[in-house]
Amino acid sequence: MPIIHATDRDGTEKVIEAETGLSMMLNLRDNGGLDIASICGGSCSCATCHVYVDEDWLGKLDPQSPDEFELVEFTEHYRENSRLSCQIEMTDALDGIRVTLAPEE
Template sequence: MAKITYIEHDGTRHEVEAENGLTVMEAAIRNMVPGIDADCGGACACATCHVYVDEAWLEKTGERASMEESMLDFASDVQDNSRLSCQIKVSDALDGLVVRLPEQQG
């Protein structure tokens, strides 16, 4: 299990315990974190689970795949640390992960 902190655009924090093997998006949905819409259910077919990965965690969350890069074209305010949370798998190595949510999705 890993503890993940989701920070809404207004600064509201949500700390959740996420099971290994889930995605960061699935952990947010299961814990009713507002701001992660996940319209496609995690199929990397939309950009409604867009998050900003805290700089300290970029290396551990890995590189964006080409499909993820394509979907981020539909996200608002994409930054260098933007990721689709459906593409980040939870593992013990991500214990303490911090992600921030954009002001709006898609």
């Protein structure tokens, strides 16, 4: 099982054993107990699962789709390393990835 190092909005880091084949969003919410609203259920239409991916990991992710980029670039807390966690599928190649939950909008 790959490990996710996730920093919650209060600065607390959690180490989460992720299930491969599921989105990062589901792993953060269901396996890590983090407060991710995930209002759209992972259909890339709300940006309530916005995370910041550690710079060292960005190159290991699939590129953002135009829809994902459009959603995150217009959020109040957009950064160059912003991603929607619902659009990141967890694989063994992402073992050790570090992310931080973006502030709520």
